[in-house]
Amino acid sequence: MDSNLSNEFSELVQAQADLWNLTIGFLKSMSLRCALDLGIADATNNHGQPMTLGQLQSTLSLPATKKPHLHRLLRMLAHVGFLLEKGASIGTEAVYGLSTMSRLVLKNEGAFSMFSLVRSQLDFIMVKPSLHLGDWFKQDDQQKPFEMAHDSTFLEMMSKNPKFNKIFNDAMERTNSFFIGAFVNNVSDVFKGIHSIVDVGGGTGALAKGIAENFPHVECTVLELPHVIRGIPNDGPVKFVSGNMFNYIPLADVVVLKWMLHDWCNEDCIKCITVMQRGNCFDG
Template sequence: MSSQESGREKETIELDEARLQGQAEIWRYMFSFADSMALKSAVELRIADIIHSHGVAITLSQIASCINGSLTSPDITTLARIMRLLVRRKIFTVHHPSDGGDPLYDLTHSSRWLLHDSEQTLAPMILMENHPWLIAPWHCFSQCVKECGIAFKKAHGREIWDLASGNPEFNKLFNDGLACTSKVVTSAILSGYKQGLSSIESLVDVGGGIGGLISEIVKAYPHIKGVNFDLPHVVLAAPAYNGIFHVGGDMFHAIPNANAVIMKWVLHDWGDEDCIKILRNCRKAIPRGNGKVIIVEVVVKAEGSGVFDDLGFIFDLLMIAHSSGGKERTEVEWKKILEEGGFSRYKIIDIPALPSIIEAYPDDQ
């Protein structure tokens, strides 16, 4: 065989291998929802909680015996097949005893995020994002490309806030999901942004809901005068917190004055023009010379290889599915709206969570 023929044969083999790899990848992406559904079933069955309550690795039979709500004996074969995938995905771990006893299942660092009663849990968010109500808009993406419009409205005939206000079951699912992620991010802010918070005298949380974030900040830094700012009907439901004033209003009209403004996962719900309006109102609310705005948001990194960077692209599609024109932004996109909003300087601070902190300073500072 000539060297030319040998080269062509090698190219053919490499092409066949690449095509085979490509086929395998498409199959995997086609069924990537299987991971989500297996994870959801584990949360619904409280498998992580059952193992955690025993304090040691346990058998499938022991897990099955603790599953509540079953009218008959749980199907251990089905459970085994679900657990086999979750073990392969490293959500749980399995140990096969040398004496030939039944396999023993235990928690991993991943499955500890599925514990319902933990302060740091993502279980409610898993149930929320994998509910048919929240999955339905994803099926409307191609329709949105062809016709424009809002995916959630195409799926349900109304926007997400309207559905939440008229459907108590959906509202609870939605609020529980957001509350658990808020706790995770709040913990990361407190541990990863100590220097930025310690020098603040007064702080207003714009879009602060019922005050979860600002109350934890003031609890950690009692010298801060905290203002929780949201729509009037939202703050009416807010509990009383030491050192916190609840103020109702509209961030598109005016924002209470403070040394600093914090906004957690607010701006990603809005398009650029609306974000610029909000930022200009933030600019008016803080003092000249030493004020700042603290933005807690995802910064999408096109070539990022960090532990959360891939999720930025997924969350951007999540905004198509669930928001009314919102998006996740790259640093270039953040820079543009910050400048137009009156903040010519900024720095990005990483915290141990999906979002980062964008600390922005006004033009006259």
């Protein structure tokens, strides 16, 4: 075969393989979502050692008819590094154990668990907007893909969907706990000379509470939307203020904007920074 034709054929085959990987790559994410919904990592962890296919099927109380399909799911999870597959050979039944990745989604791992964060990002509410990107590009308006998919903004969805609101806020609380550990152990000097902090969009106050507990000389405030902090007592070490960062931000030595500005366009980010620089504060 002509070498040029051979090279062209090889490139074509590789391009097809790459296209297949790109086309069905979402199955990796959905396999992870399925693993979280079934509780595979926690079941394996509670067992104390790697488990066979049959043990997992029984422990998870799955119908016998689903056993072959569970096997395919476990192989996929092992392929992407979520599980460790051992002993798969002729006459030897494979066992599946936890990897470092799967340990990160154990529900009982406290501050280091990423279960809520991963689960919230793989929720249908978060996935559906991606199916509207093509239509969004064709429209000359300010509507976001999320709004096109759900006929509401993300914040409106959080307000009217208590279940998703809880999942998302739990995720933010877990990640904030992780950051507190980093602050206390590695960069505690950053709080020297700081007497007050306002955490803008600070959720249920995990980050602010962690700062207040470890640095009691710092007065901590959380600015959040009403539906997020509804029902949270305001008599603890952290003060909760209901409001909108585009209208005012409480005065403080430091304003924390953790994972906030990426949600907004440049104009809105500038508006928020302008409000902060003006020193607009909550009067009450």
